[in-house]
Amino acid sequence: MVYCIGVTGGIGSGKSSAANLFAELGAAVVDTDEIARHLTARDGDAVGTIAKAFGDAVIAPDGSLNRAAMRELVFADTGRRRQLEAILHPMIRAEARRRVLSATTPYVLLLVPLLLENKSYTSIVQRVLVVDCDEAAQIERTVRRSQLSEESVRAIMAAQLPREKRVEQADDVIDNNGDLEQLRSQVTALHQRYLELAEAHRRQE
Ligand SMILES: Nc1ncnc2c1ncn2[C@@H]1O[C@H](COP(=O)(O)OP(=O)(O)OP(=O)(O)O)[C@@H](O)[C@H]1O
Ligand SMILES: [Mg+2]
Secondary structure, three states: OEEEEEEEEEOOOOOOHHHHHHOOOOOOEHHHHHHHHHHOOOOOHHHHHHHHHHHHHHHHEEEEEEEEHHHHHHHOOOHHHHHHHHHHHHHHHHHHHHHHHHOOHHHHHHHOOOOHHHOOOOOOEEEEEEOOOOOHHHHHHHHHOOOHHHHHHHHHHOOOHHHHOOOOOOOOEEEOOHHHHHHHHHHHHHHHHHHHHHHHHHHHH
């Protein structure tokens, strides 16, 4: 089976930035956030089921999922959130699996923000890479990029594993407290290591 490295990290830690740099070096990247967006876009495979379960009020005029309406609906309602996850998560997993298994590169990165919280991908992931930076940087970078307030970012962080618990479970850690050049040099070194590990894995099979 293809050598698959799960990439995770807290909100705004730099997962996507790191993944893009790996992709530049030739790694295949399977991004579960991107799959979720695809499934809930216009004509996406999840839209019909979600509309049936939640009503047309959560569907935008163009036929895509109205994310803001959906977020509001499930925000304070755990039952509703579970119901949405029960529809979406198996579809995301199946598509992620399909993409990982069809990759033709020496190794694949599977981007899962809640990899260690949910444990849904343990059977396919051989190694865990955590992208880590301190909380102040997470907040600063996320607020700068999105419409989220510092308070909302803190609320999201509170629902995720604390940094030290995540790092504890990592096989590899990228320290993304530095600048983008420092990120790039760590990615380049890990890419070499992953090529070697993937080759060793392939020989064992
Ligand atoms: N080392 C860095 N120095 C400065 N800015 C950075 C660095 N790494 C990432 N950023 C910026 O911080 C923001 C968050 O990074 P990125 O989107 O890669 O994080 P993420 O972990 O994918 O976030 P999310 O959890 O929202 O998916 C982006 O705007 C990115 O350009
Ligand atoms: Mg991201």
